[in-house]
Amino acid sequence: MATDSRMLCTALRNRLMSAADAAALIPAGSTVGMSGFTGAGYPKAIPAALAERIEQLNNAGEEFRINVWTGASTAPELDGKLAAVNGINMRLPFQSDPICREKINNGSMDYIDIHLSEVSQYAWSGFLGKMNIAVIEVSGVLEDGRLIPSSAVGNNKTWIEQADQVILEVNSAQSAGLEGMHDIYYGTALPPYRKPIMISQPTDRIGEHYLHCPADKIIAIVETSAPDRNSPFNPPDDISRRIASHILQFFQQEIAIGRMPKELLPIQSGVGNIPNAVLEGLDAGPFKQLSAFTEVIQDGMLAMLKSGTLTAASSTAFSLSPTAMAELNTNIDFYRQRIILRQQDISNHPELIRRLGVIAMNGLIEADIYGNVNSTHIMGSRMMNGIGGSGDFARNGYLSIFVTPSTAKNGAISAIVPMVSHVDHTEHDVKILVTEHGLADLRGLSPKQRAHQIIQKCADPAFRPALMDYFERACASGRGMHTPHLLGEALSWHQRYEATGHM
Structure with missing residues (x-):
């Protein structure tokens, strides 16, 4: 030894x-x-x-x-x-x-x-x-x-x-x-x-x-004696910053209305460049004395702890870049007073998430015009990573916010589609959708009202006319006016992509 x-x-x-x-x-x-x-x-x-x-x-x-x-x-x-x-x-x-x-x-x-x-x-x-x-x-x-x-x-x-x-x-x-x-x-x-x-x-x-x-x-x-895998995060790009700005403006509106305290509520953030951009925006904004009840502490939260914007963070693990890991190790005594690492059946516990009123922010692969979210499968069948803890937080959070760029594959794929090819989070659990084009607040809206909000505020302008055309024809089909769909076309965008390489 x-x-x-x-x-x-x-x-x-x-x-x-x-x-x-x-x-x-x-x-x-x-x-x-x-x-x-x-x-x-x-x-x-x-x-x-x-x-x-x-x-x-x-x-x-x-x-x-x-x-x-x-x-x-x-x-x-x-x-x-x-x-x-x-x-x-x-x-x-x-x-x-x-x-x-x-x-x-x-x-x-x-x-x-x-x-x-x-x-x-x-x-x-x-x-x-x-x-x-x-x-x-x-x-x-x-x-x-x-x-x-x-x-x-x-x-x-x-x-x-x-x-x-x-x-x-x-x-x-x-x-x-x-x-x-x-x-x-x-x-x-x-x-x-x-x-x-x-x-x-x-x-x-x-x-x-x-x-x-x-x-x-x-x-x-x-x-x-070997370090963890510490993958660097890309600096926030224009799309990430625009998504973050929509969320920060929304928070300020909720505070002004009186639906959240000025310290917000405990935040949860999924891993990735967009969530880090949101955390960076929170750190630079007017918000102080924040707390986190989350499953992963990443670079943005570490920076918020260091600046004092975030007073404490409860989690089950780190997911840090090499630079952030060096910062953690150098100032471990400081962070040990502000970070709690728990087992995941506590960090992700639905009852705790509901009672604490967590603001949940997670990514998605695609959302449909009614607010159903697919966060796991590419074109309905091919697994990407898995649902992780997003369902724990989305179903039980005070706010469930899902974020994504409006397109993928250089504009060939729309993240907003007529019907998702796989459902991880139903329309009943999704409260806010955000892309670089805007934020759709879906709370208190009927399915058809949600469709208007999502198409107008979240869809890429290049895909909006086709989405609205689908929605209007579905409404006129006479098949049912609560959640109108054209069954023969609902997944046609995905079929078209697999056949042609473009939705």
């Missing part, structure tokens, strides 16, 4: 081994719970060693595949390497890896797309089957065996409890200052034994700083 080791428990030192030896303990056909959430806190060494072993066995004619459950997306070192050697049979609940995506869409990998708040309950209820092994990254093991969580909590508490055996990766590249940032709650239970979760504001702590694992479950410990 190295002198700078984070594995301080002497009773467990006999379980230290190489990544290859630990990977050899994972049998074919097993279900493995991996730590990790949006490229943070995932095991760095064991998946690669396991992929190498799988490739050797496959080349020798012995098929070796496992089921992989995580918190959310991980990184190429985990999803990518295992998928590349055809090592994954079933994957859940969210992924963003291009190799995984290819295999999901060609049918060689099964995939279950689940609301992130429900994964833990699914596992506890036995809906998903038995978990054999959990592979969990931690940033340290204390003398008494308590585990210091890493840069993501995700489903780690549940995986440790559910798995028959546990393998730990102790990563010394994670900041030692993470200790004390976490709030692990051990009070959850299945119905009918549930008790209220006593969080009334994002800053409330109800748990403890550490994860617990019975010593007899731990079959291997691997020491690593």
Whole structure:
């Protein structure tokens, strides 16, 4: 054991081994719970060693595949390497890896797309089957065996409890200052034994700083020193800034009307360049003393914490660029007083989101003229990433805001279509749609009223006449005037794109 080791428990030192030896303990056909959430806190060494072993066995004619459950997306070192050697049979609940995506869409990998708040309950209820092994990254093991969580909590508490055996990766590249940032709650239970979760504001702590694992479950410990995947974000472009400006103006109007306090309500933001542009706009605007109850802390929120615009943020993981990660590590003592990392069945808990009145801001692939949103499938059939936590927040948030550029593929695709090719968020859950052209407030509107708002304010001008033509002919068809559709044409835009390359 190295002198700078984070594995301080002497009773467990006999379980230290190489990544290859630990990977050899994972049998074919097993279900493995991996730590990790949006490229943070995932095991760095064991998946690669396991992929190498799988490739050797496959080349020798012995098929070796496992089921992989995580918190959310991980990184190429985990999803990518295992998928590349055809090592994954079933994957859940969210992924963003291009190799995984290819295999999901060609049918060689099964995939279950689940609301992130429900994964833990699914596992506890036995809906998903038995978990054999959990592979969990931690940033340290204390003398008494308590585990210091890493840069993501995700489903780690549940995986440790559910798995028959546990393998730990102790990563010394994670900041030692993470200790004390976490709030692990051990009070959850299945119905009918549930008790209220006593969080009334994002800053409330109800748990403890550490994860617990019975010593007899731990079959291997691997020491690593490797950073998380820190992908840079593109600077906000003109489209992102225009979308952000519409949202900021809307917030100011809501405050003036008296529907929100000047400190807004706790914010949630999906990951990406547009959400970061919104956060940048909030940081530069008149809003102060804000808070966040979200699932991911990205660059924009870190900047808001540093400036004081954001007073506190509750989350389950980081998703930071290299620059932002360096900022976090340099000033970890400052951020530890303002950031709480929880397990995802708390960070995404529907009842908490509803009670706190969260303002939810998420992206989409397409929306239709009545406000239904597709956030997962390309042309109805091809999985992109998954629903993630957007459904948790959209259905239960005080405001559910969906943002997107109005077109894709250099104008060949309209993000506003007559009917979405797949529904993740129904019109009943979508309150605000925003593109660079405008903001459609859909609250209190009938379907036909929503159609007028969405076409006029959100659709690209090049597609507005065709959308209005479809809507007017649907209204005149006599098929029904509540939600008018032409069934023979509802998905014709998607068919035309696949046939011609343009909607």
